[in-house]
Amino acid sequence: MRTNRLEAFSDGVLAIVITIMVLEIKVPHDTQPLALMPLIPVFLSYLLSFLYIGLYWNNHHHMLHTLERVDGPILMANLHLLFWLSLVPFATGWMGQNPRATAPAALYGLVLLMAALAYYILQSRIIAAQGSGSLLRQAVGRDWKGHASLGLYMVALPASLRAPVIAQAIYALVALWWLAPDPRIEKVLRDPR
Amino acid sequence: MRTNRLEAFSDGVLAIVITIMVLEIKVPHDTQPLALMPLIPVFLSYLLSFLYIGLYWNNHHHMLHTLERVDGPILMANLHLLFWLSLVPFATGWMGQNPRATAPAALYGLVLLMAALAYYILQSRIIAAQGSGSLLRQAVGRDWKGHASLGLYMVALPASLRAPVIAQAIYALVALWWLAPDPRIEKVLRDPR
Amino acid sequence: MRTNRLEAFSDGVLAIVITIMVLEIKVPHDTQPLALMPLIPVFLSYLLSFLYIGLYWNNHHHMLHTLERVDGPILMANLHLLFWLSLVPFATGWMGQNPRATAPAALYGLVLLMAALAYYILQSRIIAAQGSGSLLRQAVGRDWKGHASLGLYMVALPASLRAPVIAQAIYALVALWWLAPDPRIEKVLRDPR
Amino acid sequence: MRTNRLEAFSDGVLAIVITIMVLEIKVPHDTQPLALMPLIPVFLSYLLSFLYIGLYWNNHHHMLHTLERVDGPILMANLHLLFWLSLVPFATGWMGQNPRATAPAALYGLVLLMAALAYYILQSRIIAAQGSGSLLRQAVGRDWKGHASLGLYMVALPASLRAPVIAQAIYALVALWWLAPDPRIEKVLRDPR
Numbered sequence: 001m002r003t004n005r006l007e008a009f010s011d012g013v014l015a016i017v018i019t020i021m022v023l024e025i026k027v028p029h030d031t032q033p034l035a036l037m038p039l040i041p042v043f044l045s046y047l048l049s050f051l052y053i054g055l056y057w058n059n060h061h062h063m064l065h066t067l068e069r070v071d072g073p074i075l076m077a078n079l080h081l082l083f084w085l086s087l088v089p090f091a092t093g094w095m096g097q098n099p100r101a102t103a104p105a106a107l108y109g110l111v112l113l114m115a116a117l118a119y120y121i122l123q124s125r126i127i128a129a130q131g132s133g134s135l136l137r138q139a140v141g142r143d144w145k146g147h148a149s150l151g152l153y154m155v156a157l158p159a160s161l162r163a164p165v166i167a168q169a170i171y172a173l174v175a176l177w178w179l180a181p182d183p184r185i186e187k188v189l190r191d192p193r
Numbered sequence: 194m195r196t197n198r199l200e201a202f203s204d205g206v207l208a209i210v211i212t213i214m215v216l217e218i219k220v221p222h223d224t225q226p227l228a229l230m231p232l233i234p235v236f237l238s239y240l241l242s243f244l245y246i247g248l249y250w251n252n253h254h255h256m257l258h259t260l261e262r263v264d265g266p267i268l269m270a271n272l273h274l275l276f277w278l279s280l281v282p283f284a285t286g287w288m289g290q291n292p293r294a295t296a297p298a299a300l301y302g303l304v305l306l307m308a309a310l311a312y313y314i315l316q317s318r319i320i321a322a323q324g325s326g327s328l329l330r331q332a333v334g335r336d337w338k339g340h341a342s343l344g345l346y347m348v349a350l351p352a353s354l355r356a357p358v359i360a361q362a363i364y365a366l367v368a369l370w371w372l373a374p375d376p377r378i379e380k381v382l383r384d385p386r
Numbered sequence: 387m388r389t390n391r392l393e394a395f396s397d398g399v400l401a402i403v404i405t406i407m408v409l410e411i412k413v414p415h416d417t418q419p420l421a422l423m424p425l426i427p428v429f430l431s432y433l434l435s436f437l438y439i440g441l442y443w444n445n446h447h448h449m450l451h452t453l454e455r456v457d458g459p460i461l462m463a464n465l466h467l468l469f470w471l472s473l474v475p476f477a478t479g480w481m482g483q484n485p486r487a488t489a490p491a492a493l494y495g496l497v498l499l500m501a502a503l504a505y506y507i508l509q510s511r512i513i514a515a516q517g518s519g520s521l522l523r524q525a526v527g528r529d530w531k532g533h534a535s536l537g538l539y540m541v542a543l544p545a546s547l548r549a550p551v552i553a554q555a556i557y558a559l560v561a562l563w564w565l566a567p568d569p570r571i572e573k574v575l576r577d578p579r
Numbered sequence: 580m581r582t583n584r585l586e587a588f589s590d591g592v593l594a595i596v597i598t599i600m601v602l603e604i605k606v607p608h609d610t611q612p613l614a615l616m617p618l619i620p621v622f623l624s625y626l627l628s629f630l631y632i633g634l635y636w637n638n639h640h641h642m643l644h645t646l647e648r649v650d651g652p653i654l655m656a657n658l659h660l661l662f663w664l665s666l667v668p669f670a671t672g673w674m675g676q677n678p679r680a681t682a683p684a685a686l687y688g689l690v691l692l693m694a695a696l697a698y699y700i701l702q703s704r705i706i707a708a709q710g711s712g713s714l715l716r717q718a719v720g721r722d723w724k725g726h727a728s729l730g731l732y733m734v735a736l737p738a739s740l741r742a743p744v745i746a747q748a749i750y751a752l753v754a755l756w757w758l759a760p761d762p763r764i765e766k767v768l769r770d771p772r
Contacts (some may be wrong), residue, residue: 398594
């Protein structure tokens with residue numbers, strides 16, 4: 001099976017996930033500018049999740065770019081990743097409506113952690129399928145950015161039980177860190193040596 | 194007509210079906226961790242339906258892979274399959290909110306049964322269009338897995354009226370059974386002899 | 387501009403329209419089988435609209451198949467068609483919840499009429515762009531099926547004000563009529579003489 | 580990275596944005612024709628936003644047509660544009676339900692302004708990536724239409740605080756202006772000299 005239909009399906013799911021989150025920003029009944037004030041945390045959590053889904057889409061795209069054929073386990077690992085990402089709108093809605101509560105901040109981190117683990121599993125599965133000389137392995141190297149993100153989520157989880165704002169700051173920092181362009185895969189693809 | 198636009202439309206519908214189901218998991222007003230407890234059956238039924246739609250997407254993809262051209266009856270059989278799959282979110286929502294009630298468990302099974310029948314009709318239609326030497330017929334063989342699934346749904350339907358949990362266990366087992374990779378089509382495609 | 391991105395965008399919109407209609411079938415709070423009884427008209431109107439959108443997708447696909455390049459007016463005519471089709475979920479919801487009321491049945495017919503007109507405009511625009519020897523003109527011929535459908539909708543509109551059930555029967559009959567495969571375009575494409 | 584997957588993802592997001600807006604037109608409980616009267620401003624704001632998203636899709640398509648490869652900054656600029664466009668359904672819903680209120684009219688204009696700025700950034704980024712002899716630069720020229728639109732939004736913002744209807748007239752005029760086909764890119768693509 002070629003990768004293009006897997007890409008198309010993943011693109012579809014991610015495009016819907018990123019867009020239905022906006023349905024959580026409920027239109028206020030009031031028409032005063034101040035009516036938007038309580039929506040600010042909802043908006044900020046939407047922005048954060050938009051970034052995350054956009055980054056996943058971007059990295060997912062780069063990763064599949066190194067692949068020519070898809071086997072059953074890769075399909076399942078991809079579905080597993082999409083499952084956790086599909087829970088992002090729920091976690092976003094709960095955290096956005098309760099920005100200072102501990103449980104929503106922890107759940108948001110848990111969903112991010114599970115999605116990151118699912119991404120890691122998919123990546124490992126692709127590297128294994130490519131065998132020695134895997135283009136993706138060369139691109140990813142020791143993948144310390146991926147490992148560090150997993151570690152940061154694991155720090156954020158207990159932190160959220162103490163102070164949600166610390167966990168939320170960690171979530172934002174990880175997103176900003178990934179926003180910085182990652183030249184690894186592009187470099188290897190250009191000059192695979 | 195080539196298969197690629199049929200695939201694109203089916204991918205679109207399946208991607209939306211799999212994603213809008215998550216809208217049934219309503220964000221709770223409470224912020225306590227315990228507020229998530231009543232959502233557990235909703236979550237589990239979402240997980241089950243996510244698996245089913247993912248498996249249908251996967252098998253649908255393999256099936257269309259054996260096909261080059263699409264005729265009118267195949268288009269209609271495909272639309273028929275999409276219709277039943279589009280009802281999965283409704284059945285999932287009802288069963289998830291009432292995990293111990295008989296009617297929702299029965300309706301869920303009915304939708305699965307109708308989708309499986311629609312899949313079977315589409316498969317037969319493609320085999321007929323391919324004529325003797327059909328690649329899909331070779332791949333599917335006597336299709337005892339497909340037939341057994343139909344039989345299991347038919348067992349689950351009356352069972353759900355007695356004990357919903359038995360029907361739900363059957364639904365889960367069928368999904369897990371299909372999760373195990375099915376090497377038939379891949380093998381035939383690789384070595385079509 | 388090639389047609390493929392126009393197809394992709396149209397497919398996306400139609401796939402979403404066909405799927406979000408199911409959100410109008412609200413999950414009942416009751417768990418008795420009888421709780422589904424009031425949903426029967428909602429379900430039937432969903433089924434009817436599913437057929438219509440599926441048929442539009444199918445015919446739209448065939449029509450664009452005769453086209454190689456897209457110009458500005460065709461883009462706008464296509465957007466115009468998508469606009470009216472995007473109102474189908476609203477009209478479906480209103481008619482499904484009030485199956486015996488006149489205004490919802492009339493509005494449903496109005497949306498069908500406007501969509502059919504928009505389709506006709508798009509078709510005329512493509513025929514004009516193809517110039518003499520237009521493949522689509524040969525395929526469509528005198529297009530009496532299209533004209534008759536427009537006429538039937540125009541009959542159904544006043545009928546709905548008297549007896550909604552008559553208008554609804556006309557809507558269903560037109561859909562069933564189009565369900566019968568239309569060999570015109572396929573024949574011309576195969577043997578364009 | 581080639582542009583096709585970027586196009587597919589953008590098409591998906593825009594198709595969903597354009598379609599979920601219709602969910603803001605709530606099915607009325609009443610069945611009288613007059614029940615549709617209060618929906619007229621909701622409908623008109625839906626129509627306006629449908630036009631805007633359709634025009635963005637159209638221009639976005641033309642713009643990417645001049646591009647062969649996508650780099651990281653272009654990806655991010657594209658995501659930035661999609662973010663603002665994803666807020667259109669929210670702004671549409673608020674303005675549609677409160678057509679005579681100042682804050683919703685101002686917010687709608689703000690979202691349009693931010694989307695136009697994001698489009699401008701994406702366009703500049705693509706021109707920079709294409710270097711001297713940029714096809715897009717030739718096509719866009721001095722881009723006075725783009726600049727004038729930005730200026731009109733900036734006029735509409737303070738106007739909305741005085742009289743929402745003036746701002747809404749400006750939004751409609753800008754849309755109609757862009758509806759008129761823009762031959763620039765098509766001409767340059769045909770005859771790039």
